[in-house]
Amino acid sequence: MAASSPKHTKSKPARHAVKPALPEGTAYGDRADVMRLADDIAQRRNLDAEWVRSTLSKARMLPSVVRAITPPAVGTPKNWALYRSRFVEPIRIRAGVKFWLANQETLARAEAQTGVPASIIVGIIGVETIYGQQLGNYRVIDALTTLALDFPDAHPRKTDRQAYFLSELEAYLSLTQRTGTDPTALRGSYAGAMGWPQFMPSSWVKYGIDFDNDSRVDLFHSQADVIGSVANYFQAFKWKPGMPTHYPVQFEVARLDMPTLMAPDILPTFSPAAMQEKGVILPAAALNHPGPLALVELQNGADAPTYVAGTENFYAITRYNWSSYYAMAVIDLGQAVAQALQAQTGVPK
Structure with missing residues (x-):
């Protein structure tokens, strides 16, 4: 999944009337x-x-x-809740727990060497292929x-x-x-x-x-190479060890400057203070955040969008697939697997 060669979303786009130059299977x-x-x-x-x-x-x-x-x-509406439900679901969570248990030492080594959390690595592999179950059938x-x-x-x-x-x-x-x-x-x-x-x-x-x-x-075939390579990818895109991926937000409607906040899209641009000046209410943990933030919008079809303040690490995940929906699905799946693993083993992850 590079800055010049992004990963591609796995959602299936709507079909269009496309007329290829050749019939199916022509050499x-x-x-x-x-x-x-x-x-x-x-x-x-x-x-x-x-x-x-x-x-x-x-x-x-x-x-x-x-x-x-x-x-x-x-104009096709996006729906974060529906998108999330495709990835944060029982089959992937169970497979993720099994994968994590089988690769605990390797995941710990990758995290120690790169600072990329095991939950992010596990989330990526789960979203991409359900831990090797769906590798694709195209030559x-x-x-x-x-x-x-x-x-x-x-x-x-x-x-x-x-x-x-x-x-x-x-x-x-x-x-x-x-x-x-x-x-x-x-x-x-x-x-x-x-x-x-x-x-x-x-x-x-x-x-x-x-x-x-x-x-x-x-x-x-090498799960160790898969784990190490995913971690290496994020390290190359300047993953910052220990930094959260995002913070929850609320809005002060009277001061909210949504056009300015949304203009940079998901590129972290605003300091916490600048974001607050534009009407975003941040939690205490975000007020001392050391880097820039971005207001990330996740549309929910006809319902109100979901918003978070994305950090540079959230942006790093979008370098794997240039989609904020994808990044949040990776984060949520990784957390769900970690919670299920803790419930099963009693050991915090």
Whole structure:
């Protein structure tokens, strides 16, 4: 899940009338422009041209990927309560307790080395794949090639997103060639995210670490590597040990300057004092917070939104997936697992 290569939300967007260039499953090897692209990638990435050509010729165009990446229609209401219920639920909590018990020493080591709480690591892996239960069924080569070459015209950010997926395709080819992995064998999400933590290829290269000391990074089979890599990701994005992720808030309606407070979105911008001056009532613990805060809005459909004051650590979680809803789900699931584990073992987490 990088600043330049964010993780992708797992919610399923509404379907649109998208007309892909090729029918389902058509091989890309029949297109001359793809073979020219293969030669270009090989030259820029210092890869064997015949190997890249052969690999891309085996990739297949998947309209289902095109549909999945197309965003919901403008105006589709967001609903935090509904979103949360998909992730903070009994199946994930039970699986999280089992995962935590099986990896207590590794989680403790990762937390000690990086300062990233075990609950955040556990929350990420639970939201992403239910602790390895749902790794994705798309061939990664198909997903990345489809998005690099047939990104939907309906997407409002087609140009930069298509360029992003082309760079991820290149990173994937480089990674599999370097590690001697069959590039047609790996499966992941519709966006090409892989393994228990659903890292994009560039994130695997940048942030994946060998945490079990077997001289390789394996995010499909090594739970130690998964834990260490997630912690390493957040450390790279400047996780601040000991800092809360957010604080509850209330409002002084007469002084509330909502337009100013919401203008930076989720980027921490305001000191506690500045936030209070604009009508936000903070709890005592937040008044001495050492860094900037952001007013985070979580819409609840037709009901009133939920608001929190997000810290720099809340923002760090959104670098894994650029969504405040995602970040809060990670936090809440991790806390729910920790509470269930304490209830089961009697040991605080």
